[in-house]
Amino acid sequence: xxxxxxxxxxxxxxxxxxxxxxxxxxxxxxxxxxxxxxxxxxxxxxxxxxxxxxxxxxxxxxxxxxxxxxxxxxxxxxxxxxxxxxxxxxxxxxxxxxxxxxxxxxxxxxxxxxxxxxxxxxxxxxxxxxxxxxxxxxxxxxxxxxxxxxxxxxxxxxxxxxxxxxxxxxxxxxxxxxxxxxxxxxxxxxxxxxxxxxxxxxxxxxxxxxxxxxxxxxxxxxxxxxxxxxxxxxxxxxxxxxxxxxxxxxx
Numbered sequence: 608x609x610x611x612x613x614x615x616x617x618x619x620x621x622x623x624x625x626x627x628x629x630x631x632x633x634x635x636x637x638x639x640x641x642x643x644x645x646x647x648x649x650x651x652x653x654x655x656x657x658x659x660x661x662x663x664x665x666x667x668x669x670x671x672x673x674x675x676x677x678x679x680x681x682x683x684x685x686x687x688x689x690x691x692x693x694x695x696x697x698x699x700x701x702x703x704x705x706x707x708x709x710x711x712x713x714x715x716x717x718x719x720x721x722x723x724x725x726x727x728x729x730x731x732x733x734x735x736x737x738x739x740x741x742x743x744x745x746x747x748x749x750x751x752x753x754x755x756x757x758x759x760x761x762x763x764x765x766x767x768x769x770x771x772x773x774x775x776x777x778x779x780x781x782x783x784x785x786x787x788x789x790x791x792x793x794x795x796x797x798x799x800x801x802x803x804x805x806x807x808x809x810x811x812x813x814x815x816x817x818x819x820x821x822x823x824x825x826x827x828x829x830x831x832x833x834x835x836x837x838x839x840x841x842x843x844x845x846x847x848x849x850x851x852x853x854x855x856x857x858x
Contacts, residue, residue, distance in 0.1 A: 658693075658694075659751055661805075663751055664699065668809065670727065674713060674717070678703050682820065683697060685817060698752035699746065702756045703758070705759045705760075715732070727753060741755060741776060760773060761793065771842070772795060774844060785845055793844040
């Protein structure tokens with residue numbers, strides 16, 4: 608009888624001990640999913656879901672870290688981050704400063720080969736490395752498009768009174784009728800905010816970037832296709848275009 612009581616006592620102690628260990632493990636395991644308080648971070652608390660968009664950004668961070676190349680969320684991805692605290696959009700848009708490519712001696716070949724090493728699929732490219740370069744890839748294990756935009760310092764005369772500092776390019780659609788066969792978008796000084804997600808540090812453009820790109824009403828969702836968005840874009844730095852093409856009812 609004494610032995611039975613001892614066994615019951617031991618089993619009870621062991622069960623309690625295991626429960627404590629499991630609780631501690633779960634707390635430690637879940638910790639990366641919650642952004643801790645850090646005065647150097649722009650968001651003090653943030654929870655991100657484990658979806659295709661988020662997983663793709665994790666893969667991207669691993670790839671760019673391998674290159675020691677800074678990058679940041681831009682356009683639609685930044686819009687959803689600031690508006691809805693997620694990245695769910697039509698695709699993923701990221702930016703890289705041309706100065707960082709030069710400083711780190713990153714060629715187009717090196718960039719694409721590294722991304723392919725991390726299971727990104729190369730789809731197409733646009734422009735020249737020193738003039739409006741961009742790429743479209745697909746994310747690992749999904750068909751999400753992953754757009755890379757290169758941002759250049761403006762060192763030429765622009766057709767606007769706004770003191771834009773940076774520019775990047777987009778292509779196709781109405782942009783093919785622009786003077787340089789691309790739409791050049793201007794931006795004021797680009798400031799980056801940082802946040803943690805799943806234990807990794809990410810950067811995203813500030814709200815001023817969204818104002819430059821979408822206007823003061825950027826928080827209000829609008830439905831329009833790519834060509835329509837070009838027509839109403841407030842930050843085109845080239846104002847000459849084929850007005851007949853732009854004014855087609857299809858756009």
